[in-house]
Structures are given as C-alpha cells and as structure tokens.
Amino acid sequence: MKENKTSNRSFLRLMKTTRLPKAAMSAGLAGFLITTLVSLAIPLLTRSLVDGFSVSSLSAPLIGAIAAAFILQAAISGVSNYLLSYSGQKVVAELRGRMWRKLLRLPVSHFDTEPSGGTVSRVVNDTGIVRELISDHVPQFVSGIISIIGAVTLLLIMDWKMTLVMLVSVPVTVIIMIPLGKRMAKISRGMQDETAAFSGSIQQTISEIRLMKASNAEADEEKKGVAGIGRLMQFGLREAKVVSLIGPLMNLVLMTVIVCIIVYGGVRVAGGSMSTGTLVAFLLYLFQIIMPVTSFAMFFTQLQKAKGATERIIHILGLEPEPGQTGISADVAGKPVTLDRVSFSYNPEEPVLNEVSFTANPGEMIAFAGPSGGGKSTLFALLERFYEPDSGRILIGDTPISRVSLENWRRQIGYVAQDSSMMSGTIRDNLLYGMDSTGRPEDDKLWLAAEMAYADGFIREFPDGLDTEIGERGIKLSGGQRQRIAIARAFLRDPLILMMDEATASLDSHSEAMVQDALSRLMAGRTTFAIAHRLSTIVDADKIVFIEGGRVTGIGKHQELLRTHPVYREYAEQQLV
Incomplete structure (x- = not known):
C-alpha cells in the first residue's frame, strides 16, 4: 500500500512539472461532459417517443430533438477527442524532450552500464504509455463517472424499484x-520490462550485424x-487469458x-405500473452504467x-x-x-x-606507449573529461580543467580515433557535425579542409560530392x-x-601514407597527444x-628511452629492427 501511494505521488509530481496544455485539456474534458449529459438525455427522449408512438402522433420537434442530440454528441465528441489527443501529444513531446536533453548531458559512465535499447524504450514506450493514459483513459474514466452518477440519479427519479434491481449488477461487476x-x-508491467530488454537485445544485434555474421x-x-x-x-498469452475472462464475464453479467x-x-x-418507454429507457441507461464500469478495469490497468x-x-x-556543464x-x-x-578507477x-x-x-x-591495458585510452578519456579523476588534478596553465565549462573545453579539442566514427547522413553533415549552425563555414572552406586532409580527390569522384550519403556509421566509405x-x-x-588514437593503425600502406601526411599538417602548431601502438609513428x-599497469615508468624522447628504459628498448627492438 505504501509503495502504491509513493508511485501515485510520483506520477502526480511528474504531471505537475509538465506543462500540460490546460486550456485544451479543460475544453476536451468539458466536451466529454457535454456529450455525457447529452447521452443521458437521449433515453428520456426515446421514452417520450416510444410511449406516444403512432404514425399520426409522430412529433417533428421530438424527432428533431433526438436527431440534434445525436449530431451534437458526435460533433462535440470529435472535437473533444482531438483536444485530448493534442494534450496527450504535447505532454509526451515535452517529456521526451526533457528526457532527451537529460540523456545527452549524462556522463559517459551512465552509458557504460545502461543498455542502449532499454534507454530507447524509456524515451519512446514509457512516455507513450503516459500519453495513452492522458489522451484516452482519463477522459473515459471521467465521463464514465459522470455517466454513472447521472444515469443512476435519473433512474431513481423514474423508478427506484427497477433501479435497485439494476444496481445489483454494479457490485458484482466490481467484485x-x-x-x-x-x-x-x-x-x-512485466510486459514493459521484457519489451525493453528485448528491444535492447535486438538493437545490439542489428548494430553489430557484421560482427555477428563474421563470427557465424x-x-x-x-x-x-x-x-x-x-x-x-508468454506475457501476451497471460494478458489474453485475463482479457478472455473479462469479456465473457461482463457479457454474462450484462445479459443476466x-x-x-x-x-x-x-x-x-x-400490470400497468410502468410504461413501455420507461422500460426502454431503463435498458439504455443500463448500458450507460455497465459499459463505463467495464472500462474502469482498463483505466486502472493503464x-x-x-x-x-x-x-x-x-x-x-x-x-x-556531467559535472562542468x-x-x-x-x-x-x-x-x-x-x-x-x-x-x-572504473571500479x-x-x-x-x-x-x-x-x-x-x-x-x-x-605520445603514450606501453602494454595494452596500461591505461593509455583511459588517459584520453580523462583529458576529454568523459570521466573525472578519483584524485589528482588536470590543469590548463594554472587552472584545473574541472573549472572550465565542458562546452568551452571540448570546443578546443580535436579527436581522431583509430576507427573514426561517422554519423548517418552525408559527407557534408559529418564535416559540420557539432558545429554551431549560425557560424557554419561555406563550401569553399569545406573543400579547403578536405584538400588539407587529402580527402577532396575521392569526394569529387562521387556524383553527389559533399552531399554523398555515407550510410550508417559511414559503412559506404x-x-x-x-x-x-x-x-x-x-x-x-x-x-x-x-x-x-593510433589513427593509421588499421590502414593499408597507401592510405596510411596519405593520412600520415594529413595528420602532420594538422599537428603543426598544436599541442598533440597520441596513443601509439606502433613506435614508428612516435619516434x-x-x-x-x-x-605500465597504470603507472608512468618512463618519460623522454625516443633515443633517451632507448638508453634508460629496458622495456621500451625491448619494444623498439621488436618493432623498429
């Protein structure tokens, strides 16, 4: 019970922090109220029509009133449905926006432990569930309550004995x-969790489809x-069992x-103590009571x-x-x-x-050199501020970089990895990725940068040039x-x-020569950090x-380490001879 109250408060707190479109929501709920009241009037009009029914006594105003009630109900219901759907879509859009902005600013350590598929499910599926509740189930619940109260009140006025007979069905239905x-x-809820886990597994497999196929x-x-x-x-079948019980049981109660x-x-x-029209009205009101009660189960489930x-x-x-926003x-x-x-330490x-x-x-x-697993990539992660040191400081001049805003710090860093990441889109999109849209360079600067990187030649060979689509993660390149x-x-x-990070390690000799020349141009006049798996690139x-093992065991130029560092000398003899 305590947990349920806590979750109720959490839900209400989330709704309070969300900019619910109150005008649209209020108008939509008011529309549902009007249609509910109109629907309550229809059995009374029907009673009058049935009790006085004859071809000669057909009343044009009465028929017109019934037709107007139906048309009014349909029109207002359509507008109300749209306004409530609009409200739900606005709420879910704001929630998704808040979650997306939050996710983009979480530290890398969060994504080290959180499956990406589960995160995607939270942004897409969980917010969709909240939307369904606001757009569909809350209005049905409110209109159902109004319909039940109104119908029971009118029935008690019409005939309290018959009403008591009918109300026996309500506690039975509730039970x-x-x-x-x-x-x-x-x-x-179990289905939600299993769907998130399944989505994550499928997403991971599809994203690494080449590894999967290469590994048989x-x-x-x-x-x-x-x-x-x-x-x-199995969850679906368990759900189907419950639904298959609800439907027949409710039909049994209703028919009884x-x-x-x-x-x-x-x-x-x-016996003459009730008119035929009253009996018809009772049956119509019965449906207006039983159907909302049936929908309440779905409301509480949702x-x-x-x-x-x-x-x-x-x-x-x-x-x-991330600290340092x-x-x-x-x-x-x-x-x-x-x-x-x-x-x-990660742990x-x-x-x-x-x-x-x-x-x-x-x-x-x-240049950073040493055995694999020694901590070279972790040093890069600390310099990029993906993680914060457990102890010690990283300074720029006399200023700890932890005092510098992340945006300012990372704007002044260029990173070229061993397997450079590409985003889906065009070559132009990837060249401009992360740059301020208000200050993006013109095409002539893009071509100049491509020329400096020895990339202009192959880009011009593509029919679409800078607008060439490169596929997911640049697979077409x-x-x-x-x-x-x-x-x-x-x-x-x-x-x-x-x-x-050893930007030429996985290239053929021709590509390596071109990339190395481009890197030499890029390094000129810049402070450069390089991870070296091959000593020939850092001599x-x-x-x-x-x-070694997370500790610095030597610092110096190539010739100096050859003289003073036995392990480095061993590496050099293996690779450079």
Missing part, C-alpha cells in the same frame, strides 16, 4: 473486475531472439441484468502501467548530468597541459591509473576515407589541442610517456 484488473496491471553467430543470436520472443509471447430487467419490467408493463513508466522516467530525469571560459592557447598525480577495487604526472608544453607532441574525413573535420574545428615525438 469481478478488481482482481482481474490487478492481475492485468502486474502482467502489463546467427544460430546463437537466433536462439537468444527466439527466447526473448517466447517470453514476450438485461433479462432480469426485461422480465421484471415486462411484468410491470403488463494507470498502473503509467505509474511504472513514471518511476523509470523520473529516474532518468533525476540523474545528475557550467564553468569559466578558458583559452588554452600558449598554456601547458599538466597532469598532477592523477589516479582513476574501486580495480585501479586503472595510479598517480600519473607529466606536462605537455604548448605545441609539443606527447573505406577506412582511409573515413579517417581523412575525420581529419578534415578536425581542420574545420581548428582545435588548439589534438588527440590521436619524433617531443616526449614519450611509457605507461
């Missing part, structure tokens, strides 16, 4: 619907997918009450689903964004970058870096072409700090930082 509704809510893993993925589909089917009213009402009509979705939405909205602006030009006894019991210290002076090339576009993008950003570095 049936409450346990079934709770069961349906539990099944629905079709059978394994088929087995996993079929298992997930089977679990979803109808028969009882017809028999009892027929006796009353035959409410439970929405409360579950709300908990997950609130969880995302309550997460802390606000801060000072700092120009890194002419200032050294210093790591002062920096330590870091407290598994340290990755241990008191790493070095200084990169303006314009220097600093070769590795060398993707690297050169990444370098051209870095030229356009004109960064003061350049970071390279001319101003400093080589050798990292």
